[in-house]
Amino acid sequence: GSIVGVAYITELFIAWYSGVEYEQYAFLNRATGPYWWAYWAMMTCNVFSPQLMWFKKLRTSIMFSFIISIVVNIGMWFERFVIIVTSLHRDYLPSSWTMFEPTVYDIGIFIGTIGFFFVLFLLYARTFPVIAQAEVKSILKTSGDKYKNTHSHHE
Incomplete structure (x- = not known):
């Protein structure tokens, strides 16, 4: 969870540091745009939920480890969704600025x-x-x- 979080923060930093306004907008749009719920579900599943494994009682429970693994897999699906859908719904052409159905x-x-x-x-x-x-x-x-x-x- 921590390494994935560092990777997400690194991507965000590179987009900010590059100074390219389109790239900055793409990352800001992921977190605050119409698909904000998918972005924050991805962050919750991939970054925040694995942090519960710091507690020994939880990480030694097989059932809890299984549940966290399912949550992380759901988060990985949300990551693909965020990458694909947010890239397509705000294209360079204003005519393609619609919600994904x-x-x-x-x-x-x-x-x-x-x-x-x-x-x-x-x-x-x-x-x-x-x-x-x-x-x-x-x-x-x-x-x-x-x-x-x-x-x-x-x-």
Whole structure:
């Protein structure tokens, strides 16, 4: 979370320090423009929520770590959304200064990528089945060379 925050602040600093008014406007528009909610959701998910991992009780909880990982993944999706949509809704042409409304094709591509991910994941799970590590350890303890050497009946 902290490193991502430093990266975001570095991008903001470079836009400010460059003196290019279009770049400065683009970054200011992300934080205060019509898509401010997506920008601040991205900042909350990617920068602020991982800071809870500083507390030992929270970071040692598997369920809390899982929830934070989901929140960070949602934040990464918001990052892509902020980059793409805020870049397109304020173009150099005033005629393209409109709010983004997804078309049927946009929604179809989004749902299709989710479906494609699950198909690949399930094919991978079928090809390389998920095996619990605890089961493998118990089998190795009763079938390894060391076990055979100590429990063999050689005379």
